[in-house]
Amino acid sequence: THQWRGVIEEYRDRLDIPANTPTITLGEGGTPMVHSDWLSGLTGAEVWLKVEGNNPTGSFKDRGMTVALSVAVGEGAKAVVCASTGNTSASMAAYAAKAGIKPLVLVPQGKIAAGKLAQAILHGAQVIMVRGNFDDCLRISRALAEDFPVALVNSVNPMRLEGQKTASFEIVDFLGAAPDVHVLPTGNAGNISAYWKGYKEYVESGDAASTPVMRGWQASGAAPLVLGAPVPDPETVASAIRIGNPASWDLAMAAAEESGGMFRKATDEQILAAQRELAARDGVFVEPASAAGVAGILIEHDEGADLHGKTVVVTVTGHGLKDIDTALSGFTDLVDTVVDADVSAAARAAGLD
Ligand code: F0G
Secondary structure, three states, X not given: OOOXXXXXXXXXXXXXXXXXXXXXXXXXXXXOEEEOHHHHHHHOOEEEEEEHHHOOOOEOHHHHHHHHHHHHHHOOOOEEEEEOOOHHHHHHHHHHHHHOOEEEEEEEOOXXXXXXXXXXXXXXXXXXXXXXXXXXXXXXXXXXXXXXOOEEOOOOOHHHHHHHOHHXXXXXXXXXXXXXXXXXXXXXXXXXXXXXXXXXXXXXXXXXXXXXXXXXXXXXXXXXXXXXXXXXXXXXXXXXXXXXXXXXXXXXXXXXXXXXOEEEEEOHHHHHHHHHHHHHHHOOOEOHHHHHHHHHHHHHHHOOXXXXXXXXXXXXXXXXXXXXXXXXXXXXXXXXXXXXXXXXXXXXXXXXX
16 A cells, blocks of 8 residues: 655655755656666666656656755745746646646747647646747746746756755665666756765765766757857757756766766767667657667667676656657658558558458
């Protein structure tokens, strides 16, 4: 009869939050670790997918949002604001609805996936479409939170990282040890910073003996952490990581450096190919940005990297249903076949007879 209680109740003693913080939860966290038979067979490593699309709003953002919203409400907030490429706004809107406070979201006009926009709207957010990119939206959101009574819940709010670090705890608990390598897509760079914090805390508390090498993958048209400088006009089909000036730049760089890892980039083509292969081979449908880490494993395998015998965890950050327009755009031929309503026509069309 035990039901997972969400990351605040499961991990309250490990979260650096005010003692009287209420719990606003949708049951986030506790997501599956799915063994990738495909990537393990290819690389000789044990590759596990941390499937964050299984969170309540379909992305890892829910881990951070339960904490950020709960703390904001505990401090008396009546409204919350965020800039978003889509998932943060979907998650914030859902948790604000649950809390009974007002969600205000700023998104780059025409650049967020339809599923994510639908979520924000249905959860009752006021959606402001900005003629600009994510980085513009974040600048404006920060200023609004300074001048008006709205709490900012982007990952510059440290409560977001507190919640997101719990994914590392779950991974170590599941594997019985930290993985050798952790791979994940990187945009605004909050998540890699949160994972690194979580892994380090588990070593400090004696729950893990080591930390993994952290490898962050960006889209080649939006790869400031690879280039070492902000990108003024980021562009990628992976709209979730279309970010030119990550807010958690320093924390993310520290995570890569301290862990012996690095940031690299994958092209849109490599990302989309990885998305399709992961869906077709492992049965896990992720959004394009979420496939950047999988693309990274394929790229390094092609380059001859030796992962033999290692344990590798790849965080796949968001659900494929969020952005079906992009998913289907790769298929020029119809994947379905239209037939008359009879058995022999179906058998013939399916090549069974
Ligand atoms: N994957 C997905 C599906 C995302 O939505 C994001 C970020 C990332 C990866 C990158 O994570 O920013 O912590 O490095 N999405 C934010 C948003 C920016 O607004 O939803 P990060």
